[in-house]
Amino acid sequence: MKIAQVSPLYESVPPRLYGGTERIVHYLTEELVADGHDVTLFASGDSSTRARLEAIVPKALRLDGRVVDALAPHILMFDRVMGMADQFDVIHFHTDYLQFPTFRYCQTPHLTTFHGRLDLHDLQPLFEAFQDFPVVSISDFQRRPVRQANWLGTVHHGLPEHLYTFREKPGNYLVFLGRISPEKRPDRAIEIAMRVGMPLKIAAKVDKVDRDYFEDRIKPLLNHPLVEFIGEVNEQEKNELLGHAWALLFPIDWPEPFGLVMIEALACGTPVVAFGQGSVPEVLDDGVTGFIVDSVEAAVAAVAAVERIDRARCRRVFESRFSARRMARDYVELYTRLIQRRTGLNVPGVLNLGAVGLKVKPKARQGGISS
Structure with a gap:
């Protein structure tokens, strides 16, 4: 599957220090690459990835003291993604709602994972206006304030299993x-x-x-x-x-x-x-x-x-x-569902959508996606 991952530009992927969204984008991207998918990551140039990196700015905006308007580089990024959209089977945004107007009529299947709070009053008319835009929540609780949105599912975050070391005996702090x-x-x-x-x-x-x-x-x-x-x-x-x-x-x-x-x-x-x-x-x-x-x-x-x-x-x-492997499989299931919805193709057993260059083997998994 040819997948575009579109990250915020405030931090590198992965972040050097603090940065939740960009960290999840990194774990997801690397798991998808490891699983054999052709992934392009749109991010800052100081990012590190085994995917194909489309660098929008030389380094993360938070670390660049010259940056005054952080919105401008994101607009440039969306323009580049749109120009390359027909190269992908699916485009996955992690940039809140900034891309909604630009990609509303994009023919390439796309979805957005929301990583922040959604209980703000100003978001209600936005989700009313863009009910056709496919979105994903990171918890069932997160989506409660905007039930009218076009929710594909909930995918809990995951981490690489090797990233943290299990320790049987605790310390005293x-x-x-x-x-x-x-x-x-x-x-x-x-x-x-x-x-x-x-x-x-x-x-x-x-x-x-x-x-x-x-x-x-x-x-x-x-x-x-x-x-x-x-x-x-x-x-x-x-x-x-x-x-x-x-x-x-x-x-x-x-x-x-x-x-x-x-x-x-x-x-x-x-x-x-x-x-x-x-x-x-x-x-x-x-x-x-x-x-x-x-x-x-x-x-x-x-x-x-x-x-x-x-x-x-x-x-x-x-x-x-909460493993990254489970998270990636859940997202691939959503990608597949989205492509099926867009193309109208039924995909039993081994998925092989020649029309869009897509080939996926479904895998058994624990956990699951909340719809």
Whole structure:
């Protein structure tokens, strides 16, 4: 199958440090290439991939201090994708809704995975106007505010199985990983750690928009002897940090679309203590891979109960539900379904669509796609 993956340009693929969407684009792209598909990745020039790279800008926009208007390079990217559209069997966008007007009447089958929140009021008229545009959610919860959209399915994120190392024995510290922002509630993580008397390592990015919040609300809390602020970490550092943690704290206060860090922890065998908002109940098995709580007091009790969680089972759940291999197979199933819908061809058994140069062998998989 000839597949185009269209990534945001803010971070490289994969990102050097923080960057959830571009990281998922990378894992998906590499799995598709490994499975024999002909993949072209539209991304920044500092990306690393076994796919064919169509570099739109020399380096990730976040790292280029000259960039003032980040929208302009994306418009150029969509123009290039459109000019090459007839070379692909399917085009997969990860760029929110920016491409909707340009590709509404594109003859090549295409779909968009949404990676962010969809409960914003301004999005309602957009999805009403573009109900014909095929879209994919990363959790069933994420799509609830816009049920009128043309949902092909839900595909949970996945990670390469070799990326994180399972560790049977935990360390004696808690970890908060991700981004310093009001909705991620690092202040809750600090309070939980103080109450249980356990060290907390904070590995997190501080965006410009959250700088005041960090300086005013979080930085004063970092002086406590139990709290260590590390900053952004790379994959290797994250592997060590998560793998040796007693538990990951995920004390969110917003409608989380997925929560990639939760499955990163499970890949290491590390249980998660999470506030039950957004997709959390969809990702975590309460009492099995961690605990879902609704208050700081409940989180404190959950941290003490983490010793009852089987770390090996956390890893097994990750392998069965959240591997990149499973994610890629789910997307190939959606690609196939989309092409069938567009071409009107029935594809039993081994898929062989000569008219569009498509050839796919269906594979048995665990998990599945929520329609």
